[in-house]
Amino acid sequence: MAPSSRPAVYRATGIKRPLTEQELVTALEKLFSEDGTIQIQAMISPGCYSHDVIDVALVTFLPKAPTSLEEMIRNRDSVLIDTEKGQLLFDRNFHGLTQLYPTTKGVAVTADIVAVTGLDGHAYGSWRSRESGKMWLRDFLSESFPTCRTMIYGYDSKLGSTVGMHRILDYKRAFIEDLKMTRRLTESTDRPLIFICHSFGGIIVAQTLVSAARAEKFADPTQYAIFTATRGIMFFGTPHRGLLTEDILSMVDRNEQPERTRLVESIDTSSQELRTELEGFIGIAAVGKFKVFSFYETKKSRKLVKGPSGGFSRSGDWFFPVANDSALLDLPGDSEVAIPVHEDHSNIVKFSSPQDSTFEIVRHHISEVSAGL
Known part of the structure; x- marks a missing residue:
């Protein structure tokens, strides 16, 4: 098209x-x-x-x-x-939380759906089909879930940034405060939550829930409610145990952007920090208070290659940025549903029509976790 x-x-x-x-x-x-x-x-x-x-x-x-x-x-x-x-x-950066469509007038909001994009992504564009131009979180969910408050979350995740945040800890803290602000009213504090995450966005959400679960000890009911209200999390290509970062690092100037370099290195497959934080999330996820849906790519991506003009394009060797053993948590029992998607790492969250098979699965599971709300 x-x-x-x-x-x-x-x-x-x-x-x-x-x-x-x-x-x-x-x-x-x-x-x-x-x-x-x-x-x-x-x-x-x-x-x-x-x-x-x-x-x-x-x-x-x-x-x-x-x-x-x-x-x-x-x-x-x-x-x-x-x-x-x-x-x-x-x-046009959509930083912070943005509601994508109005809910049904005169009807109480039944749940909050929050979508978080990945590193170097765009809060709106990352979910938009290249073929049809449709942004499924707005165009499709508004038809299927008109009583849900569906929001996107944007943050400075561009690899070329020299002024944005550079630690997962900072992204997590900012996300928590934004969630607390938008859910601070009595009728929304305990409203059911469903998270939809792409890649690095899943790491932010997972660590947010670990901090929220611990907030009870610090007498922060609004933050603790983020944990208790969560009903489901959809992870799309989330590198829980790290991803291959060699080609991403080629886009970052180690001398001019040392902080950005450390951020990318912190999500590499060799990151001990990532694995330590993951243990905390697995601990709360295994309890089974919310359902986890882990979507993983089955098509390879091309590595980034720098062209003669200095720009980057995905024209290098084929590879899987996020391996299956990183995208899947291997939670016990039925706490996690593993779902293969025949797309690459970028297109795994881009649906061109409501008839897309992966969107049908997403819609079914949102209905499933929101049943009875």
Whole structure:
């Protein structure tokens, strides 16, 4: 399918109620009138942090973003824009938690679904099909689970970053605080939780749950509730026992980015730190209070190769970045379901249609763990 099947999607925050989607689109059309051939779509959902005060919109521009917007946000994390409906903050990194679609009006939210991307991934783009342009967490789950609050979590995971966090500990702490903020209200603190994780995102979630389980001792009920409310975790290609990092390290300048180098080394197959933390997670997972679904790739990926212009492409030798014995936890009994996926490490979390066989499995297991909620 043509590249235009993946139109530009931005996040706009600061939307004051009762602004409607059509009113937002009309305001943006006036703002970007010089790009008259661009079609604008918007989906407004409640903000994850402001609770009943400020909404957030996913704004889609077809076939591409307005030139003026691209110029304003170039080399910046976000840009504040004046519209006839007030000031809106636009960004395309989706850092923090973002609700992907509004839940059914007048019906209580039944569960929180939180998806966490991997290292060098994008909170929104990592889950988006290259063929159809569909982002299944939004486009498919909204149809199947309209009463679930489905969110993505973004963080500075780019390998080229020199200013972001560089330790798993820091990522975990930030994720915990974001979860606590969005679940701090009485009606959401104990709401059932389902995690969907890709690669490094699974390590963050696993270590988050270990810390949450220990929080009871420190009289932090909101954090402890993250553990007690968890009903299921879907790990997609998560390197619990490390991954092969040789080609990833080739993208990192050891002299200019020593912290980033250490982060990548901390998730290598030789990492003792990773194995020690894993023991803690296996300890709480084996109890059986939540179900684990471990999806592992059965197609090889190509190694990254640096081209003559300095850019990297996956054109090297074929290999498995995450071996089966790293992707699978081997939990006792029926605590873990192992699911092979005939895709490579990147495409294991990209579904082009609701009829995709792996998505059908995902939908079934979400229904399974949420039954009776």
